[in-house]
Amino acid sequence: MARFGHMQWLTSWLAVVNLLFSLSSSTEIERRASWPNGPLVTSGRWITDATGATVTYVGVNWPGSLETMIPEGLQYQSIETLVSKIKSLGMNAIRLTYATEMIDQYYDNGEKDVTMQKAFVDVLGQDDGMAVYNKVIANNPSFGAETTRLQVYDAIATECAKQEIYVHLDNHVSKAGWCCSPLDGNSWWGDTFFDVKNWTRGLSFMAEHGKTWTSLTSMSLRNELRISVTNSQLANSYNWEDWYKYVQQGADAIHSANSDVLIFLSGLDSDKNLTAVVQGSALEPGTDTFNRDNFQGYGDDKLVLELHAYDNIFGTPVSSCSVIKDKLFNTGFQTLTNSAANQFPLVVTEFGFPQNESTATDSYASCLLDYFPSQHTGWMIWTLGGSYYIREGTQDRDEEWGLLSHDWSSWRSPGFTNGILSTAVNSSMAPISDDDGDDDDDGNGNESTDEPSSASFLSQSRPGLILTMGVLGIYDFFYGAY
Known part of the structure; x- marks a missing residue:
């Protein structure tokens, strides 16, 4: 066999390199176009996408369930x-909250949503409402007088899809307003504003509406279920048995309307108690235990547990990190281990701290943001923004727990955000490997590999890697044959 001439070899080499560039670029475009590689599913303690890659939610809360029923902050910044x-x-996720009242008003209004302009005026008054409305449309010029509240949610979902951010839709309250109190009428099924039929109707409506959102990957049933102190008739129904009855109704409503989304189950005591589910104990006062088969068609691959973890969530502030970890394990994190009767993925959908000069060195913040990545659990911090249109009667009220400043323009506590928060984000988003020392299984008694699948690896391969491998192969073909 005669050797190629230099020019002939170079021409052939460049042609193949050009082909490899084209293929690798197409692969990257195809990967991005297929985001979020859904629908997401669960297996044991893990959430995975359609490629088999493990998905860990890491994000923030974005409230939209206060009186205006419009996601906050748009008078200061664009979506x-x-x-x-x-x-x-x-980060890769937002927990976007909404109130059942928004859907109630939709039906009361002849199945027509309220406009954003009307919502601001009704809640804030004519002058203040129009002032806020004008600021919102100045920042978001695609909006106008006919833009409805649901269209604002649509716009957020669309932008999240563009930037590859998962949307978790959270039913925060029934009657719109600040949450949460045992006095607010939103506490438990049958409470003053917590109508069961309206609740399931709202879940079904939002699940159906969200089918058009590429970014929608999960929904909650309800935020911070708690005992009502204003409705004595509910005292006997605040228990695990009734909880189980109602969560099945809510989960069925979501799944029937949209079978793609994951469904998050919150427990008792303002979402700090999942013990009966995790440990498989009797759902008192009854004797039945949690059974995935009661969630027909999706119990094995669509359910996720959620937990909240504030520093006073155990009754009094706790300073010892080891004590905090023990309590979190006992109230829910056990579900991530082989010792759990029922293994599920777990996402801490709320935790947070005042954002100030001391947050960067706060021991509770450091404890949680070290613990969550070490357990490969998802988490969403409260909250993104630094103010509310109106909260508890005060317009433009400051949010000292917000990651962003009052006008949503800069980080309120840069030392915290650029320090332990960023470190935790990076740790949580890092690939999961076999040497993490987990004793988890896949929910079927098999040892978990903790390793992204080969499909996941290939889908995440960079063009440069493919190109390098290809060039080495070409070189070997032309020169290694001799």
Whole structure:
């Protein structure tokens, strides 16, 4: 066999390199176009996408369930800017809250949603409402007088899809307003504003509406279920047995309307108690135990547990990190281990702290943001923004727990955000490997590999890697044959 001439070899080599560039670029475009590689599913303690890659939710809360029923902060910043700020932290998810009242008003209004302009005026008054409305449309010029509240949610979901941010839709309250109190009428099924039929109707409506959102990957049943102190008739129904009855109704409503989304189950005591589910104990006062088969068609691959973890969530502030970890394990984190009767993925959908000069060195913050990544659990911090249109009667009220400043323009506590928060985000988003020392299984008694699948690896391969491998192969073909 005669050797190629230099020019002939170079021409052939460049042609093949060009082909490899084209193929690798197409692969990357195809990967991005297929985001979020859904629908997401669960297996034991893990959430995975359609490629088999493990998905860990890491993100923030974005409230939209207060009186205006419009996601907060848009009078200060555009949706694109706010989603970009979330993305800049390396996060991949938002917990977007809504009130059942928004859907109630939709039906009361002849199945027509309330406009954003009307919502602001009704809640804030004519002058203040129009002032806020005008600021919102100045920042978000695609909106106008006919833009409805649901269309604002649509716009957020669309931008999240563009920037590859998962949307977790959270039913925060029934009657719109600040949450949560045992006095607010939103506490438990049958409470003053917590109508069961309206609740399931609202879940079904939002699940159906969200089918058009590429970014929607999960929904909650209800935020912070708690005992009502204003409705004595509910005292006997606040228990695990009734909890189980109602969560099945809510989960069925979501799954029947949208079978793609994951469904998050919150427990008792303002979402700090999942013990009966995790340990498989009797759902008192009855004797039945939690059974995935009661969630027909999706109990094995669509259910996720959620937990909240504030520093006073155990009754009094706790300073010892080891004590905090023990309590979190006992109230829910056990579900991530082989010792659990029922293994599920777990996401801490709320935790947080005042954002100030001391947050960067706060022991509770450091404890949680070290523990969550070590357990490969998802988490969403409360909260993104630094103010509310109106909260508890005060317009433009400051949110000292917000990651962003009052005008949503900069980090309120840069030392915290750029320090332990960013470190935790990076740790939580890092690939999961076999040497993490977990004793988890896949929910079927088999040892978990903790390893992303080969499909996941290939889908995440960079063009440069493919190109390098290809060039080495070409070189070997032309020169190694001799």
